[in-house]
Amino acid sequence: MSLHAPAEGWYSKKVASDEKWWVALAATVCLITFFWMVIWHVYGKQNPGHQTYKIKEAEFMQLSEAFNKKHQIGEENGIPVVAPPSNGDVFLTAQMWRWSSIPVLVKNEWYTFHLSSADVCHGFSVQPINMNFMVLPGYDYVLRFKPNAAGDYKMFCNEFCGIGHQTMIGKIIVVETQEEIQNLKLTQPKNP
Amino acid sequence: MFRTCDITGLKVDLKGQSLIRINAVLAVITLLIAVVGAILLIFTRWEEVHLLSQVWYYRILTLHGINALIFWIVFFEIAGLYFGSTVVLNARMVLPKVGWLAFALMVAGFLLVDWNIMTGQADVLMTSYVPLRASPNFYLGIILFAVGALVATSLFFVNIYYAKKEGKVGKTLPLFTYGLFVAAVIAVITLTTGAIVYIPTYLWALGLLGSVDPSWYRLVWWGLGHSSQQINVAAMISIWYLVSRLAVGGTSINEKVSRGAFVLYILFICIASAHHLLVDPAVNPAWKIWNTGYAMYLAVLASMIHAFAVPSTIESAQRRNGFTNGLFDWLKNSPWGNPAFSSVIIAIVGFGFLGGITGVIFGMEQTNIIVHNTIGITGHFKGTVVLGTSLTFMGITYYLIPLIFRRKIVAFKLAQWQPWMFGIGISLISIGMMSLGFLGVPRRHYDTTFAGGPFTNEFNPLTGLLWIVTVLGGVLAFLGALSWILIVVFSVFFGPKVKGPEDMQLAIVAEAPAVHLKGKYEAPGTLIFALVFMATFVIFFYLNWKWLSVIWEIK
Structure with missing residues (x-):
């Protein structure tokens, strides 16, 4: 009883058959749910890696600026548009309240993203596919992506990062083939 | 000084009663703050109205989160812990003065935090992830509140200890107090974690410490942020059993099963804080799966056991009260x-x-x-x-x-x-x-x-x-x-x-x-509900994984 100590013999009372069956079913579902995550690592295609490097904020920004310089093919709203080679690295810095570049990716090719922050924690949220990761200062988070459809994707920050948080939006462009990159209509940077 | 309740026959320690009352009053005040915040926020997020300015949106969001998730709930829980360790056991409030000290610390913390938020010195949201920085007094307020709550929680154990020593408790505690005991153990783990994360953060805000690692902060902070919600789960389920007893005269159909489920909470529930770090750098998949899975979902199993045990408590009592027709007559006549x-x-x-x-x-x-x-x-x-x-x-x-x-x-x-x-x-x-x-x-x-x-x-x-x-x-x-x-x-x-x-x-x-019930099952109606629940789970499980499987490949 919940207000008084239980009646004598409560410990040896047999469990009713419906309760027994329910516990057995629940325990089975729990185990399946648990091993499902492990099995997805073998058969599933969405398993974020855990490669991470500690890095100084300034050092990462240098890497990301050097990456922009090397692969820049244009500019949009003041943000460099970059075309990394497939299977190559993409260094992306989140900073109050902007993303450091607009990557142009080719469908069905792998890219190795390096995500880090120059100041506070940010969120890397790719829409409309709704794919979300954390971006922390001092950590280079290495994630490999293979886009499966062409189009313009928006990149939100979805971790509160100060009062300008609601203006932090970027873009990722995915094209069908390598050749299409040349045909993109882009503004050229004023000081290349 | 005791009064004997003319309704329940329980002996109520008046010193304990005042502490229960004052903590409950603060719970209501902080809930009011949270609720006023909530309505402002919802009309801001609805961009057709967009009520508040951006600064005030984040400010009120900070206020709402802390008052709703921390202050309202913890003040109420402290009232509940005093109630469960004195009134229910006919026992005395052993150290009422320390209870008032704990209360003073919690109120000081609450005022300091809310003041700092409203004066714009803590626009960091409830989670206050470093390196976002608030004024040092904001962190100090949280530390004061956590220490006060920790002191109050220890008084629960002191009361139980003396109740036992003075012969007020038999071999074991009543189920309601047993569940609260579990909540109190989880509270100690949680509040200590809170102190571990906020003390260095406070020192950092004062400029005495160079930096606080953001990944470490998130890991330890969620030991407070999530585990504190597990105190709620244990307290809430204890109340479910209590209300079943008061409203329909129900007792758990198997105390061993209900108590065993509570023990699973103590052992496994706190590690689930890890599910806040599933898309974080610095932690690996094995760590994520083991912890987010509450160690093979043993804490989820506990909740599913209660999901059957509480309704079956009501059903079994109602059937023994005479509502034996069909599967759901007992529910209709509740x-x-x-x-x-x-x-x-x-x-x-x-x-x-x-x-x-x-x-x-x-x-x-x-x-x-x-x-x-x-x-x-x-x-x-x-x-x-x-x-x-x-x-x-x-x-x-x-x-x-x-x-x-x-x-x-x-x-x-x-x-x-x-x-x-x-x-x-x-x-x-x-x-x-x-x-x-x-x-x-x-x-x-x-x-x-x-x-x-x-x-x-x-x-x-x-x-x-x-x-x-x-x-x-x-x-x-x-x-x-x-x-x-x-x-x-x-x-x-x-x-x-x-x-x-x-x-x-x-x-x-x-x-x-x-009375002995006819039929093979003790609670057939509850079993049907439980199976409907399981079917819903399976459908949602399928939809989510299907959705995940069509996005970009990630390695």
């Missing part, structure tokens, strides 16, 4: 006019179907990718903490007003409607927000059109409709919460005094007779 009872039933259904199912699925390593930091997460915890815990706490208050405050409940008709208003309102918010989350709408965001940013964004047009559902739910829940606050305040301060058992508006039913 005391629906008792607002504590209806609160608990709505809380059980909401916690299970809205909060529980999404809690497990959103918290799996890979499916977290498609929900992390979307407003779907907010929708999930409206289901657990608000619909589950807050509504349960509101419900049990309808018993505490006559028994502890010795007042009749004013506007009793409104009190009977209140759980439904609040319950349906929060359900609509929860469903609305979860659906918005699936469409990618971020949480904690002032303007999802991104005006002023380099690009704009347009969501699926369905979001417009979903926002209307959410806002309607918000208005209904606001009215429900406000009704509860008004009923409590008017009853406690102006309600007619309770002179004896004839003034009880909520029945306290005698324990159901120990």
Whole structure:
């Protein structure tokens, strides 16, 4: 009883058959749910890696600026548009309240993203596919992506990062083939 | 000094009673702050109205989160811990002066935190992730509050120890107090973690410490932020058992099973804090899976055991009270006019179907990718903490007003409607927000059109409709919460005094007779509900993983 100590013999009372069956079913579902995550690592295609490097904020920004310089093919709203080679690295810095570049990716090719922050924690949220990761200062988070459809994707920050948080939006462009990159209509940077 | 309750026959230590009362009063005050914040926030997020400015949106969001999730709930829990360790056991409040000290620390912490938020010195949201920086007094306020709560929790153990020593407790505690004991153990773990994370952060804010690692902060902070919600789960389920006893005379159909489930909470529930770090750098998949899976979901198993054990407690008692026809006659003839009872039933259904199912699925390593930091997460915890815990706490208050405050409940008709208003309102918010989350709408965001940013964004047009559902739910829940606050305040301060058992508006039913029930099953109706729940889980499980499987490949 919940207000008084239980009646004598409560410990040896047999469990009713419906309760027994329910516990057995629940325990089975729990185990399946648990091993499902492990099995997805073998058969599933969405398993974020855990490669991470500690890095100084300034050092990462240098890497990301050097990456922009090397692969820049244009500019949009003041943000460099970059075309990394497939299977190559993409260094992306989140900073109050902007993303450091607009990557142009080719469908069905792998890219190795390096995500880090120059100041506070940010969120890397790719829409409309709704794919979300954390971006922390001092950590280079290495994630490999293979886009499966062409189009313009928006990149939100979805971790509160100060009062300008609601203006932090970027873009990722995915094209069908390598050749299409040349045909993109882009503004050229004023000081290349 | 004791008084003997003329309704329950229990001996009530008056020094304990004052502490229960004062902590409950603070709970109501902090809930009022949270609720006023909530209605401002929902009309800001609905961009058709966009009520507050951006600065005030984030400021009120910080205020709402801390007052709703920490202050309201912990003040209420401390009142509950004193109640469970004195009144229920006929025992005394051993160290009332220390109880007042704890209370003073908690109030000081609460005032300091809210003052710093409202004066714009802590626009860092509830989680205050470093290196976002608030004024040092904000962190100091949280430390004071946590230390006060820790002291109060230790008093619970002191009371139990002396009750046992003085022969007030037999071989074991009553189930209600047993569950609270579990909540108190989890509270010690949680509040200590809070001190571990906030002390260095405080020193850093003072400039005495160079930096606090953001990954370390997130790891340890969630030991406070999530585990504190597990205190709520244990306290809430204890109240479910208590209300089953008071409203229909029910006792757990198997105490060993119910108690075993509580032990699973102590052992495994706190590690689940890891599900906040599933898309973080610096932690590996094995660590994520083991911890987010509560060690093979043993803590989820505990919740599923209670999901059967609590309704079956009610069903079995009702059947023994004579409602034996068919599968659901017992439910139809339950005391629906008792607002504590209806609160608990709505809380059980909401916690299970809205909060529980999404809690497990959103918290799996890979499916977290498609929900992390979307407003779907907010929708999930409206289901657990608000619909589950807050509504349960509101419900049990309808018993505490006559028994502890010795007042009749004013506007009793409104009190009977209140759980439904609040319950349906929060359900609509929860469903609305979860659906918005699936469409990618971020949480904690002032303007999802991104005006002023380099690009704009347009969501699926369905979001417009979903926002209307959410806002309607918000208005209904606001009215429900406000009704509860008004009923409590008017009853406690102006309600007619309770002179004896004839003034009880909520029945306290005698324990159901120990007749042997016919048939193979003890609670067949509950089993049907449980199977419907499981089927719903499977459907949601399938939909989420299907959705995940069509996004980009990730390695």
